[in-house]
Amino acid sequence: MKQDKRAAGSVATSLAMDINTAEFTPGMWLKQVELAERYGCTRSDVRRALDQLVIERLVQHVPNRGYHVYAPDVQQRKNISAIRAILESASAPDIITHTNAEALSQLKIRADNFAHYTLHGNILQQYEANLAFHRTLLAPCANQDMVELIFDLRSRVPSAALGQWRSHARIVQSSQEHFAMVAAIEQKQTQKLAQLITRHILQDEHSDD
Numbered sequence: 001m002k003q004d005k006r007a008a009g010s011v012a013t014s015l016a017m018d019i020n021t022a023e024f025t026p027g028m029w030l031k032q033v034e035l036a037e038r039y040g041c042t043r044s045d046v047r048r049a050l051d052q053l054v055i056e057r058l059v060q061h062v063p064n065r066g067y068h069v070y071a072p073d074v075q076q077r078k079n080i081s082a083i084r085a086i087l088e089s090a091s092a093p094d095i096i097t098h099t100n101a102e103a104l105s106q107l108k109i110r111a112d113n114f115a116h117y118t119l120h121g122n123i124l125q126q127y128e129a130n131l132a133f134h135r136t137l138l139a140p141c142a143n144q145d146m147v148e149l150i151f152d153l154r155s156r157v158p159s160a161a162l163g164q165w166r167s168h169a170r171i172v173q174s175s176q177e178h179f180a181m182v183a184a185i186e187q188k189q190t191q192k193l194a195q196l197i198t199r200h201i202l203q204d205e206h207s208d209d
Contacts, residue, residue, distance in 0.1 A: 009049075009052070010039075010041075011035075011041050011045050011048075012049035012052045012053055014039055015030075015035065015049055015050075015053060015058075015059075016053060019053075019058050019059075019069055020127065021123065021127055022123075024069050025069060026069050026070065026071035026072070027068060027071040028069045029065075029067070029068045030050065030059065030066070030067045032047065032050070032066075032067075035049075035050075054067070056152075056155055056156075057070055057155070058070055058155060072156070080153055080156055084150060084153050084154065085197070085201040085202050087149065087150050087153070088150055088201060089195070089197045089198045090194070091138060091141055091146060091147075091197075092194035092197060093190050094141045094142055094143055095137065095138065095140060095141060095185060095193065096185055096188050096189075096193060097142075098140035098141060099140045099185050103139065103140045104182070104185060104186060107133070107136050107182055110129070110132050110133040110136045110137075110178075111133060111175070111178040111179050111182050113129045113132065113133075114126070114129040114133050115178075115179075116129075117129045118168075118172055118174075126171060130174065133178055135151075137181065138150065174203070177199070177200045177203075180196050181193060181196050181197065
């Protein structure tokens with residue numbers, strides 16, 4: 001049974017990544033036979049993985065029809081971004097207080113990696129580098145319950161490239177904002193960091209107005 005749970009967890013992780021990188025787009029139906037073949041597992045593993053992602057709100061189950069990729073409406077996406085902005089900007093004092101020299105060095109490396117992939121990487125590399133930056137940004141926080149909640153919110157809205165960044169110029173601007181956050185932490189500018197985080201999260205929502 002433990003082995004089955006590990007298998008289902010591995011399938012869920014792989015499927016979640018494929019959803020987040022637009023291999024499966026919002027509203028797309030997920031066929032268990034095809035998923036079992038794609039991930040080299042049993043249909044039982046697929047069903048358990050799908051049920052896990054239903055809980056995480058990446059997948060929706062429709063009785064008598066099956067499972068499809070969760071498709072949040074525009075307003076819901078804006079609401080989630082607004083909540084994230086409140087929580088992450090509120091973490092600014094915690095970030096600055098607990099970011100030591102080693103943590104700051106790691107954050108600079110993550111910012112450099114994302115900048116590199118904005119020019120030389122594919123969309124998956126950009127997605128992973130961006131996520132790594134944000135995990136490193138929040139890692140020093142003493143309030144890890146808040147951090148867990150923040151990343152739970154991130155998982156509720158698939159971060160497919162076309163939804164996360166409207167253009168390549170927006171990706172480049174995101175990279176510049178990463179470096180600005182690093183500088184604010186280095187200079188211990190709590191208010192500025194909070195403002196940068198808020199603008200960074202709400203960047204695409206504002207572009208729709």
